[in-house]
Amino acid sequence: MKIIVSGGGTGGHIYPAVTIIRALQKKVDALEVLYVGTSKGLEADIVPKEGFPFKTVDLQGFKRSLSPANFLRAFKAIKGVIKAAGIVRDFKPDVVIGTGGYVCGPVLMAASLMGIPTLIQEQNVVPGITNKILSNFVSRIATGAIEANKHFPQDKVIFTGNPIRDEVVNTQREPGYSAFELDPAKKTVLVSGGSRGARSINRAMVGVLKHFAGSKRVQILHATGKAEHEDILRRIAEAGVDLDKFSNLKVYPYLYNMPQAMAVADLAVFRAGATGLAELTAKGIPAVLIPYPYAAENHQEFNARAIEKAGAAKVILNKDISAEILISTIEELLADDRHLQEMAERSHSIGHPEAAATIAEMIIELARNKQK
Incomplete structure (x- = not known):
């Protein structure tokens, strides 16, 4: 069985794609994979490290206002569609899968016009424009949120839920405490603004x-994001906090071992990207979402x-975020063990750790129907 997978730009599009591939590898003995992304997105770094063959299509999203830059982007888009069609034609996949990002458009459109079965995996409650357009052409749509189905x-x-990595579900607390030199007797607050960080969260932190x-x-x-890390360390020092003297404060540019971090979290302060939320709910972690x-x-x-x-999180809008509001919210949630446990149970009840396996079966079914 041969598949093309396309998804790019952010970790929220790439990690679900990688997870779906891993789920398929468990079910299909001779799986050939080609990943198509952009040369400038995170996928150019992540996908080769995962060991998958990788090809690029240069493409950028259009600005929402009239702009001379859109003419150049339109020219690149035409070239991108032609290149994507060539990649699909040469590889001859049984199924083509898209997990989001502009690069999915030409790849899945080309496959659909060639009569190749296609599937898009939509992570968010409100779909993006690319997937809305593609939905009229693809064979199947797997949604991460039931609210998205109406679109x-x-x-x-x-509705399948969003795919998450096995290690997120399976990693236990003890290795996490050891990895980060944390105290099992204390409540752990995990803070992350996503793969690129979040300035408003970092500064409030x-x-x-x-x-x-x-x-x-x-x-x-606390994971600051690489671009923000030096600035936040400076601000922390200016606030009179010497991180070397406080073992209960851990500040990193990026958490490559996020599954271990999630394993020890009693409360998370997160953005609301679909992949992060899927992982939090699969683990049953109460959250403050910004x-x-x-x-x-x-x-x-x-x-x-x-x-x-669902009762699993408290939302604070970005315009309202401040150190004072975050402190009072964290203190309030951590002070009531019973309420925190209820939030954890509600979070776990809406998680879908089996989503990747379900999507893999959908892909296998599409391949079988193609061969008939």
């Missing part, structure tokens, strides 16, 4: 870190509100 043709869409420095009951594991306000279609707020409605 797609009902004869194609199946300076005051939060100062507040909890030396705490006997709370420890904080949606990225400039996400397409404001999809992060819709994602966050769905988790809040």
